[in-house]
Amino acid sequence: MSGNGTGIGASVKRKEDARFLTGRGRYTDDINLPGQLYGYILRSGMAHAKIGTVHTEAAKAAPGVHAVFTGKDMEGVGGIPTGWLIHSKDGSPMVEPPHPALATDKVRYVGDCVAIVVAETKEQARAAAHLIDVEREELPAVASIEAAEAEGAPLVFDEAPGNVCYDWEVGDRAATDAAFADAAHVVSIDVVNNRLIPNAIEPRAAIANYDPATGDYTLYTTSQNPHLVRLLLGAFVLGLPEHKLRIVAPDVGGGFGSKIPHYAEEAILTWTAGKLGRPVKWTCERIDAFKSDTHGRDHISTAKLALDADGKFLGLHVSTRANLGAYLSTFATCVPTYLYGILFAGPYTTPAVYCEVKSFFTNTVPVDALRGAGRPEATYLLERLVDKAAVELGMDRVEIRRKNFIREFPYQTPVALQYDQGDYDATLDLALKAADWDGFEGRRAEAAARGKRRGIGISTFIEACGIAPSAVVGSLGARAGLYESGSVRVHPTGSVSVFTGTHSHGQGHETTFAQIVSDMLGVDFDAVDVVHGDSAKIPFGMGTYGSRSLAVGGTAIYLAVEKVIEKGKKIAAHLLEASAEDIEFKDGSFTVAGTDRSKSLGEVALTAYVPHNYPAGLEPGLEETAFYDPLNFTFPAGTHIAEVEVDPETGEVELVAVTGADDVGRIINPMIVDGQLHGGLAHGIGQALLEECRYQEDGQLETGSYLEYTMPRAADLPSFNINHNTTLCTHNPLGAKGVGEVGSIGVPPAVINAVIDALRPLGVNDISMPATSQRVWQAIQQAQG
C-alpha cells in the first residue's frame, strides 16, 4: 500500500462528482422507457379497517387509464417476506403474519397499499385513483406501544395475541440478578427512543418492465441492495427465477436504511408490468413517503445498573419494548434484538448483562433500520445511564467511564460479541483535549453572565459494524448470509473494471474502491472504474447497510485483486521464462526476484487476452471474483462531546460545539470518511434536538410533512470538530471497521447529557429526545415548581 497521491490514505476528489455536479446523475425518476405508463398507488387513509368490495369501475373508465388492480387481483401472489426469524424466550418462533403487497381483507396503517391505477400520465393515474370507492369498516387502532400492550387492546393481527411479535432475551439473567444482589449502588433509568422518519431527499421510485419476447423482467428501483430485492421479490413474492429478473439500482439519492427493505410497491409494479406488457413507472410523492418509507427507532426502555462502592459496573439489566409497525419489514425484527441487545457491554467491562425485548405490532408504518439501526438505541440508553450513575454516586463523568473501560483484547462480552481491538482511552483523551473539556467551567461561567445555561455532555461508545459473519447471523436467525462479492477485470490494455455487490448512495464507493485497486495494482486511478447497482452486471451482493461496504465489500475486492496478481504471476513467469514462485509484484510490475527482468501489468494483461504461445493449463483472460465472508463484526469506537447553551427563558437549546474522536479502522479516503462522520452527526443531532414522528391515537400520522417533522437545517448545526485515532481491525486485510453510522450512534446521548448538565442547577434531571424548546421550557417550569 503505497499511500501515493491517489492511493490508500489520500483525500482523492470523488469520481462520481463530475456527473452529480453537472446534472448528469441518473436517478430512478430520471429514467424513462419507451411506451411507459404511470402507476399511482392508492393508500389507506385509515389506520385500521376491514375492506369490503373495492369499486374500481369509475377509475377504469377514466381518461387514459389502462388498468386498476386491487388486492383481490393479486391474490395468489406471495406476500412481502421478512429476513430474520427471532425466537422468544420460551423457544417459540416469532409471530410472522402475511403481508400482502396490496391489502386484501384489512388495511393496517395509514399508507397501506390498496390499489394501483395505471394510466398514460401521472396526472390521469392520480385523478382516477380518487374515483376508487373502497367499502371500509373502520376498526379501533393501536398507534403506540402503550396502546398495543394495553389490556384488551384491539389486535393488529388475530394471530398475535397482545399484539406481541416476540419476547426475546440475550445474556445471563441469573448472573445479572446475582450482580444486583451484591451491588453497593443501583441506578435506574427510563428512556424513550423517539420514532424517526428517515427522509432521504430522493423519494423512492421504480420502473418495471416486462419483455414478452424473452420473459425477462427488469426493475429499476431506489434500493441500497438490488440483489437482496431480486432474491426476495423473485423467490418469495413473484416466483421468478433470478435469471429472468434484473434489478437495477442506479444513482440513489440517499438511503439511511429506508432503502434496504423490499417494498410492496416494487412487487406491485413488477407484477403490473408483467400483466400489461408495458413499462410502468411510479415515483413516490413526499407526502406518501412520510407514510410509506419505513420508520426508525421507537423504543421504550427501563434499565438498571449495578455498581460496587468504587463505581465499577457489576451488572446491567435492560427491558425494552419496541414498535415494529403494522407489518414485518425486511430487517425489522433483528434491529431491536441482534443489532441492539448485543451492544450493551458498550466499551465497559460489565461482567453480567441481560437484555429482554418485547416487540409489538401497531397500526403504524413498518419500522426498519435507520442509520445505526439498534445501536443508537442501545448507546443512548447506556450512556444516559452511565451519566446518571456518575451523578448519583458523586463521581466525575469521565472518570466513571475510564474506570470501566475494556483494555484487553480480544474481549469476550457477556452478550455474544468478541471485540478484536480498540483503544478507548486514546479516543477519550483525544476528544477531551479537542473539546477543551478542562476549560468548560470557564465557558459555563461566561455564559451564565449572559443569562444562558451552558452544559457539556459526553458519550463513549462502541459499534458492531461490517455486517456480518454469515455463520453468526445464521445462528441468530438471518435467512441470508451477509458476505459480499467483488470482481476485478483487467482489460487487455490495462484499464480495470471493478464490480461490487455493495451499493453507493452517497458513500463514494466509486472513488474509495478505485483507490484500493489502483494502489494494489499500481495502475492509474483514472484507469479504474467501479460498477455497482445492477444484478445483471454483478455476480452477487448483499448491498450497503450496517457500515459494511468497505470492511466486507472492500475486502472482497482486495481478495479479488490478490487473485488477479497471482494469475498475473503465472503469465509473467511464462513470459519471463521463470517459475511463478520467483515472481514478485510491486508498483504495477511483475519481476523475477533478484533480477531486473520484469513485465508490466499492461503487458501481462495483453498477453492474457492475446494468448498466443500460452502454456498448457493456463486460462486466457485476467479477471477474478472473490466472495468474502467476515470472521467477526468490526468494532468502531469513539468519544463524542457536545456543548450546548440553553436559554432558560425560552427553553431554546443552541448546540454550540460538537467534538468527535473516532476509531473507524483503516481510512482509505480521509475526506470521504469525515463527510460520513458529519452526516451521521447531523442525523444524531436531529434525533436529539429536532426530529420526532408522532401519531394520533387513531393512527393518523401527525408529522406527515416537512411542516410538522423538523429536519435539521444548516442553521441548526455547528461545524464539527472531527479527530481520529486508528486501531486496525484484526480480521480483515484492510484493517477497516466502518464509518457510516458513527455519528448517529454516538452523539445523541452526548447532546442530551449536555442539555441535562446545563439544566441540572435548575433542578432538571431528565429530558427526553427531541429536546425541543417547548419540552425544555416545560421541564424547567416543572422543576422550578
Place this chain on the structure above:
Amino acid sequence: MPTVTMTVNGTQRTGTVEGRTLLAEFLREHLGLTGTHVGCDTSQCGACVVHVDGSSVKSCTCLAVQADGAEITTIEGLANGADLHPMQEAFRDHHGLQCGFCTPGMVMSAIDLANRSPDPSEHEVREWLEGNLCRCTGYHNIVKAVQAGARAMGGGS
C-alpha cells in the same frame, strides 16, 4: 393548452403545457433536463432550485406559464464545456456533496447568495440555506464549499 417560450441555458425553448404544469416538470419531462430534482413537492427541500432571471427559485413552486419569457439557468447550464463553474468546483474540492440529490438545488442557491454577498460568513451561508435540505453531509462541507465558491466567483457569476 398554453404555449410557453423561455430561454433555458442560453437556448430558446418552446413547449405546450397544461396550466398546472410546474416549471420543474417542464424542465425535467418536456426538456429532459433531469438535473433539476424534485424532493418534496411542497417547497421545503430546495432540490429543485433553478435561476429565473438570475434569482434562485424553487421550480416545483412555479408554474411553467409563470416562467414564460424568462431566462432560466439550470445545473446543466453552469459549466463551460469541461470547465466547471467555480461553485461546482468548490463543491467538488470541499466534498460538499454525497448522494448528489440535493446538490443541484444547493449549487444554484449558493450562486445566488454569492451574487449578493461575495464573501459570505459561515453564519450567513447557514441562514441562506434555510430552504435547502441535505440529509447526507450535515452541511459542514456544503458551508465550506459555498464560502470558497463565492470567493472564487470574485463577485460575479
